[in-house]
Amino acid sequence: MLTAQKIWSPTNLKEAWEIQNHIGIGEYCLVSGGTWLRTQWEANLREMSTNLISLEKIAEMQEVTEQLAFGKREIVIGAQVTLANCIESELMQTYLPSLVKACRRIAAPSIRNQATIGGNIYTAAGDTIPVFLIYEAKLRWFNGQTIETEPLEQWLITLQANQFKRDNRMLVGLTIEVEAQDDFSFFIKVGRRETFTASLVTVAGKGTVDNNGLFGSVLLAAGGGPVPARLSATELATCNRSGSTELFKSIYKSITTEFEATTDAFASAEYKKTVVANLLVSELFDRWEKNHLGGVTNVAGS
CATH class of the missing domain: 3.30.465.10 (Uridine Diphospho-n-acetylenolpyruvylglucosamine Reductase; domain 3)
Incomplete structure (x- = not known):
């Protein structure tokens, strides 16, 4: 039997809050763009609520x-x-x-x-x-x-x-x-196709590296585990150290130890760990090499 959905369209936060309290917890679904929810509904991974609260007018x-x-x-x-x-x-x-x-x-x-x-x-x-x-x-x-x-x-x-x-x-x-200025930042996505499928892993990083090759303010994160996460131990092992073969080897080992990957239908956890470690070490090495050799320093987002 088909169940009719009721769509609520509040125009401010207070109104939206009052609507969800009136309906009751578990009896509504907040909808933004709805693209992710739609895939869940169509794949029968999630039941569509009888009350949809659209936020697009706020x-x-x-x-x-x-x-x-x-x-x-x-x-x-x-x-x-x-x-x-x-x-x-x-x-x-x-x-x-x-x-x-x-x-x-x-x-x-x-x-x-x-x-x-x-x-x-x-x-x-x-x-x-x-x-x-x-x-x-x-x-x-x-x-x-x-x-x-x-x-x-x-x-x-x-x-x-x-x-x-x-x-x-x-x-x-x-x-x-965004007050601090970084010498570099990057984002990389690895998927089964360029953009139209869910990613296997994603990595992001930013920081500074001076002309002597010394890393500073490095922050790293990766997705491909239970939830995307910062790699805080690896960040600590990288900051205030100059690039070297030994450093990049230790960074690789730290990432494979720290990053909690999950196995899915397309890739094992160990494969994801390897990909993430390779991507991050490659990016850090590239940034260090450019500065160490006197190359371009401001490569944010490249």
Whole structure:
């Protein structure tokens, strides 16, 4: 028997909160772009709720803005901002080139015109997440009264610990501090095809390397495990050390030890570990070699 769906279209956060409280937990589904949800529904992996709360009319969730907070420059990205909007944003092209690259590598243009940053993050498996992790993004949640912030990394850790059970807070967007200048940043996606399938692994990194080959402020992240994650131990082993054969060998070993990969229908966990280690070491070596030999230093997002 067919069940009729009711679509709710709030125009602000308070209204959306009141609607979901009126309906009750478990009786509704928040819908952003809906591209990920649609694939779940069509594959019978998730039952469509009888109440769909569309967030597309909430204006404050659709903007990319720049602000000063405690004297530091921040980029604020609304959860309703589409992947296509990210690609076209001058602010992101200037300050977050690796995010722009990640968005370009997701799906087809028709999907990028509809899929949102909020949806990509909320899946806990989106290809943009490693980039947001290296920029230490903070999620902005509406709890019914105020906007509260939470580091993306902490949310992912807590979500996994809670067996991916989400609370009823509404993801409004995220903020990224962009005051520090990096010599390099990168994003790489490895999939079975260029853009139209889920990735096997994704990696992202950023940092500095001076003319003497000394690494500093290196942050690394990878997807292909239970959730995308920072590689904090590897970061610590890389920072304040000069490039050398011994260093790159130790980085490779650290990555294969630290990165928690998962086996799926297309690749084993060990294969994913190897790919991630090869990609990250190759990128770090390339950045070090260019500076060590007096080459180009400002290669962010290349």
